[in-house]
Amino acid sequence: MFKKSLIVDMINRSSETPADRRNFLRGMGLLSAGTVGAGLVGASVAAPAEAAPGDPISDGTVLNFALNLEYLEAEFYCFAAYGHGLSEAMATGTGTMGGVTGGHRVPFKSKSMRYYAEEIANDEIAHVKFLRANLGAAAVARPAIDLQNSFTGAAVAAGVIKQGETFDPFSSEAFFLLGAFLFEDVGVTAYKGAAPLIQNKDYLEAAAGILAVEAYHAGIVRTLLYENGLSTPTNAISDARDSLDGAGADKDQGITTGASGRANLVPTDANSIAFSRSPQEVLNIVYLTPGTGVSKGGFYPAGLNGDLKTS
Template sequence: MGNSYSFFFALVCLVVLASTLALASAYCGPIKADDRDRLQFALNLEFFEAEFFLFGALGLGLDALAPALAGGGPPPIGAQKAKLDLVSRQIIEEFGYEEIGHLRAIITTVGGFPRPQYDLSPQNFARVFDRALGYKLVPPFNPYLSTVNYLLASYVIPYVGLVGYVGTIPDLANYPTKKLAASLLGVEAGQDAVIRALLYGRAYEKVHPYNITVAEFTNSISYLRNELAMCGIKDEGLIVPLQLGAEQKTETNVLSADANSLSYARTPPEILRIIYGTGSEYEPGGFLPKGANGRIAKSFYKV
């Protein structure tokens, strides 16, 4: 990458991140909830990851592999087996099995609820990517079409779960739930790191057939999540200005973290704003067209 491109990309990052700060207008403080409700809220993301990873690798979801955990909830809309290279397929398959374990661990510890309705269709992902880029991609983005497309779509998911656990753990009152959440966080962070590392190896490659690099896609997705959550910069792409790099000494950003290289944290309302795609915890949509389940999510439902 030439110096001029590096400077231009860093400048774009600065403008994008500065504008994100101006969007921090929604409530960003703590919410009242007990340990059970906080851990159950995480099921909304664990179900999401389980279905997306299992279908992506195997073409099968919870209804085939662990139906009891789905609790009778509706199957995801439009989930498909992805065209993955062998190594990526094996990694994603492992992630899917890990998510089954996460669901079992949470449900066994604090109880669960039926799997909510997810929209994992190519059309829904296309809408997300169009919004992230600011215009309609032609042809529409399809997460199941190739390895790089699927990894970019996967970039959307585990990180949201990671920052959710970081935000939840300090508010948990009991040791068993703290221990479980910390264990879940460790694996979520690992999944996110693997996905980011795989994408970083392709950072400056153009994603076919678009004239857009992998790094530019990740920056746009991270910006969209910051915009939707409306609580400042808590998400960064694979390449950042030096001012945002580790110790302000690198533009590489394989792990998204703050000025002290600590993980960012998000609250349940922030997470709902992102996965609903509406920027409002009161307005379901996006990946959860009928809304999330659990007491915390339902407390925001409009009467």
């Protein structure tokens, strides 16, 4: 965990929203009756939980947004690899803690595929622990997560299955890879998009490290999908995902390009730089709903916890 001096500095420099400032102070045991003078906290004690439009985005807000996404990835991979989700002790925090719908162990036939799932599950668990430890009492709780109906809705929208059919990413290795593809590229673009918003260099370095790990994961998933001849459904998911984020430019790419089916394992722009997505664009994807003003749906049926939760 970061030293107390760094947390104090984070309060002074990074907690721009009233909700963040309250949570960080509470985490240090400073926000209690008679402990903090009105001159320090001011009107923020009575401020609403969600940041008002136009408020600067604090480091705490950005990291909690990332934590919401890490909860989703960790739950998906934990169920796939081990047949269970995160412990309740790893799901508590500010906001409303929700349960997880769906998920079971994947019947892996390939030892290497199982090892991959276990390794990435352990990585995502570590990300959740890292963010929770460094956010302290300001860490948001795991929101309600849907690993069942959400995948079916996404697969129908992409044309991978027909209306009335069910897509279970835990039913086979192929479906597991397609389910993983839904998350991995989004995680990479989300962390890159968040980088300019992070003020504290220690947090920026940590976020860059997580981004690198997510990029490794995405590369593995894209390679396995290509090697297993799953380019058609993968590219369909990519197109559907790109239509959801609401961006004017094409920020998503499938795993093949052109009629020849040449591999496209590294999705980049013309300068071979990875794409960025804003928090609002990411929300459009995970809520499976394009547009603005959306605050729940898809993988998060009750919405995210924290300040960044409305597209």
